[in-house]
Amino acid sequence: MGLESEVAQLRRGDLDALSALIARYQNRLYRYLLRLVRETADAEDLFQQTWVRVAERIRQYNPERNFDAWLFSVARNLAIDHLRRVRADSLDEPVSSEVDGETKVARLVSRERPAVEGMLERERSEQLEAAMGELPLSYREVLTLRFEEEMKLEEIAQVLEIPLSTVKTRLRRSLDRMRHTIQARYPN
């Protein structure tokens, strides 16, 4: 069942299509939310809320629009509302509590890691995730959408509701910041 037919069936009222859509997007959506809110419990809750919102609004969704972009923007809006409510001041602050020498973020994310990975590679990934966790929200967003979701710039512009040129600028700045963060934390 292709994506378009799943969406069309859901709009007609078929709940099996909902289950198929959730299965199709579950990892990607969860990853995106986790990058945004940086807390497992919050990401899990927002994951559920996003799908409830999808069930509510699927009939108002315009099928000509890109479904990926729509789904991710629904998730994003919920995440931002959540962040505003829970930690009004720290929308852009890095998660800075250190536990056992590792940062909280690295510990949180590495729990969900699949086992198949070399040690060096794993260390490198953890460093990258930790560094990303220190970036402001707008930078984290654009990095995860570009590199983990592999969205085209136009799609990213739709999700973030900003013009294409801003996406490019933000991408460049986030990469710069990422590089600086890594060099500061791991000067090798």
Add this chain to the structure above:
Amino acid sequence: MDGKQRIVKEHDKLRDQLSLAAAGALQPDEEQRVLLHAASCAECAAELGEWRALAGGLRRLPTPQPRGEVVERAMARAAMRFAEETEYRSNRRVMVFLVAFAWILTLASWPVFRIVSGGVLDWLDPRFNQTWVSFAALTCFIWATGGVAATLLARQRQSERRTA
């Protein structure tokens, strides 16, 4: 001097675009220019290599996965909400139909009332023949009865719900 300044400016401009090139975010012609420059400039080539390593590392980040129960709960909640929405929408459609029907009945009752009162009941009260005011009054009375009945029934229903 002029030529050298131009080359330096060009080098700086392209250097800014190295990160975007590694991210695959440039237009084909822009990317061509950058790659061409990197082919001849060792500094930029090295930096491009670094950016590419970073981009590759980001692309290869492992995907965190949600727990099974989280997904199940999401499905249960969404399915429930979906069923609610469906029922809500069909109820709304029924309501619209019924209200329209009620209005049609109201409007239809006027000529019928007139006919009946004009033909059969004309001995009752001639004032009630053919005045729009009397029809309006009749309609208001009917809807008011309905309103009162609705309030009473709703209250009874609420108290039933509370004790249930």
Add this chain to the structure above:
Amino acid sequence: MSRLREELRVIPRTAWILAIVGYLTVATLVFKFAVERDPQMSKWPLAGQLAFSYGLFLLFIAAMLLVGYVYGDAKRRGMRYVMWTWLALLIPDGIGIILYFILRSRLPKPCPGCSTPLKSGYIFCPHCGTALQATCPHCGQGVELIWANCAHCGTKLPTQPLRAA
């Protein structure tokens, strides 16, 4: 559209018969006595008079069928169907029918244990005792499967399997 057909089946056959017979009777009576006697309408062309009597009273069929539906639907929902049928019939201009639709209770679901149809809202079946819902370990009241905390006493609920008891 099949949903509509399902709902139409709720209307008892008597209602259909009454609707059609009643329509023909009333329309004919109106035509014979009222229209001909009325000072203005008797001047109308015959087609107009017929259209008035037989056309307008088609609404009568719709109204009768709706009252029939109220009868059948209230019965299957375990409501006081006699009262509701009278209300739907007597409150004029279809307002009784609107009231019914706003205030009707939910459809009863069969008990998974003994298959008796049960009103919604029960936590245990009154006939066979099967649990119909999960209950809070602290206060014993019914809880929804997707709740994180009990809505009655506030206790945090254990992460329970999503299949019903």
